Amino acid sequence: MKRLQLLRWSSSALSARARAGVRLQQNIARGARYQTTVSPAAQSESGQLADEQSFPPQFSSNPQQSKYALPSPPVEAARESAKLAALHARLYLPSRLPLETLARSLVDTSADPNPNFNNESLATLGHDLLTYYTSEHLLCTYPRLPLTVIFAAMYAYVGPKTLTAMAKEWGVETAAAPGGEVDPGLLQFKRLLPGTELNAEGATMRPNAHQKSWRKSITSRIVYDNEFGEQPQTQAPVDAQGAQGVSFERANATFVRALMGSIYLHAGRPAAKRFFEQHFLSRHLNISELFNFSQPARDLSRLCARENFEPPVAKIISETGRKSRHPVFIVGIFSGKDKLGEAAGASLLEARSRAAVAALKGWYLYSPLNVRVPSSTEEEGAAPWKPVHVDLGEVIV
Amino acid sequence: MAACIVCPKRPLLALPFLLPSCEPVALELRRNQSSYRRTKQRLRVKPDASFGASNQSRDHIIYNPPPTAPSVYQTPTKFLPPDDARRALRTDASSGSENLDSFAPIYKSSPEKTYHLSPSDIEEIRKLRLTDPMSWSRWKLAKRFGCSPMFIAMVCEAAPEKKEMQKQVLEAIQSRWGAKRRMAREDRQLRRETWGRDE
Numbered sequence: 211m212k213r214l215q216l217l218r219w220s221s222s223a224l225s226a227r228a229r230a231g232v233r234l235q236q237n238i239a240r241g242a243r244y245q246t247t248v249s250p251a252a253q254s255e256s257g258q259l260a261d262e263q264s265f266p267p268q269f270s271s272n273p274q275q276s277k278y279a280l281p282s283p284p285v286e287a288a289r290e291s292a293k294l295a296a297l298h299a300r301l302y303l304p305s306r307l308p309l310e311t312l313a314r315s316l317v318d319t320s321a322d323p324n325p326n327f328n329n330e331s332l333a334t335l336g337h338d339l340l341t342y343y344t345s346e347h348l349l350c351t352y353p354r355l356p357l358t359v360i361f362a363a364m365y366a367y368v369g370p371k372t373l374t375a376m377a378k379e380w381g382v383e384t385a386a387a388p389g390g391e392v393d394p395g396l397l398q399f400k401r402l403l404p405g406t407e408l409n410a411e412g413a414t415m416r417p418n419a420h421q422k423s424w425r426k427s428i429t430s431r432i433v434y435d436n437e438f439g440e441q442p443q444t445q446a447p448v449d450a451q452g453a454q455g456v457s458f459e460r461a462n463a464t465f466v467r468a469l470m471g472s473i474y475l476h477a478g479r480p481a482a483k484r485f486f487e488q489h490f491l492s493r494h495l496n497i498s499e500l501f502n503f504s505q506p507a508r509d510l511s512r513l514c515a516r517e518n519f520e521p522p523v524a525k526i527i528s529e530t531g532r533k534s535r536h537p538v539f540i541v542g543i544f545s546g547k548d549k550l551g552e553a554a555g556a557s558l559l560e561a562r563s564r565a566a567v568a569a570l571k572g573w574y575l576y577s578p579l580n581v582r583v584p585s586s587t588e589e590e591g592a593a594p595w596k597p598v599h600v601d602l603g604e605v606i607v
Numbered sequence: 608m609a610a611c612i613v614c615p616k617r618p619l620l621a622l623p624f625l626l627p628s629c630e631p632v633a634l635e636l637r638r639n640q641s642s643y644r645r646t647k648q649r650l651r652v653k654p655d656a657s658f659g660a661s662n663q664s665r666d667h668i669i670y671n672p673p674p675t676a677p678s679v680y681q682t683p684t685k686f687l688p689p690d691d692a693r694r695a696l697r698t699d700a701s702s703g704s705e706n707l708d709s710f711a712p713i714y715k716s717s718p719e720k721t722y723h724l725s726p727s728d729i730e731e732i733r734k735l736r737l738t739d740p741m742s743w744s745r746w747k748l749a750k751r752f753g754c755s756p757m758f759i760a761m762v763c764e765a766a767p768e769k770k771e772m773q774k775q776v777l778e779a780i781q782s783r784w785g786a787k788r789r790m791a792r793e794d795r796q797l798r799r800e801t802w803g804r805d806e
Binding site for chain 1: 691
């Protein structure tokens, strides 16, 4: 298989302003500007000759003024920002990811509505990558998880709250207001006005969406809702003088997604995957704490009937202080000769219920040996794909 | 008096601190002072069998795990799919060959399911409960048809006026509860909800 020429791609991924700002051309232009005493109008003409991209003349005529006129920092400022270089080094990003793209991933749509200079396209790619890698990891590692738990685990791994916490841990600071003169190492977005309704739900494909009181089934959430099982939030409408603000959480989450997308574009798939494993999968999530059963004993007996096991029987393994104020019972649930689960409780009912919960968790948290994910076959020389364990699904009573 | 209970047979003269001239503080201090021999005696716990000298003279692994609740991430052997390699690795010895018959069941007797009710019986249950809900309660219906009240609740529902009446009765009872009883009931409900979350 032929390798993809990502370096060649990366030039197209960079915006036009970045392509124009090649260092050699920059230096020549600056040198010419310093050596001559011609008027700013003539300077702008020579600058236009050097750049393939035609800037509006008032921008390049006076650099100080032009910076204030721009909605986001110019591309040339990325090389001079200490914050940006520090962030690049701190995250141990691949050297093929240029500082200009890192600066672009820090510019939100609300700061710069021009799609050539904001991070929206990078964030879309990064979001798809993050959710793909997370969902394949969850489905292959725990093939029997119920769908509600998968939604919760997806939210815990790549939900907006987690991404915001990660951006905070990485030391990404936010600018008070976006603008051309701002340090490009700061996250730039226009803030929401105080008192704005945050949880406005966006458009949905769901039929009967106006019926707010109707129950939303889990199955319909797969079809109509996003990867976290939630109705997607509305996109902030763009008014005449520019984009409306976004929340702090949303801006930070968009930045982290855009960073993932830019790593994929510039450094390739293996680097993106390594970044995902080091920063996202390495976060500890105890999946067994995401469960909540309302009728565990009934669910377990339904499960045993479905799988043709003997019906579960609760037996007392040991007990102490039955007639005292604080008795402890250890109850095991047996199906035939095999023990399915055991737990301790202060009453026989509690111990039995907890033992049933332990048995159900033992069923749902089954993990096969030598877990492989589908994206691992994309590497060169990878072993052919073998189908993973597919379960019947969760217990439906 | 604790001292008298512990050693009542000693002569009083041999224990001078028991005399009334002694102060009670000093007495307590004297009694709680543990000697070296007593400490050693208390610490002399019989070791677990796996630590002892086994019949084989070679080195062996001591396996004596502390008593903990089993991890939910360790799937029971019965729940492993048939093609899983761990099925063959788990032997009787590793699963703990406990004597199942020695464990007492939680319920005294597990009633055998008879499945003796026909659809016409169920129709009659529904009719009785709907027409005369005052005289035909769940318990009475269960007694008459030889099934559990749970089954009655599964096949039919109470009449709406009966439900309304029961609701009023419950409200009348709850209105007589004080703050303590109400909070205790609510706490009990909250504790019961933590069972399913395994907290």
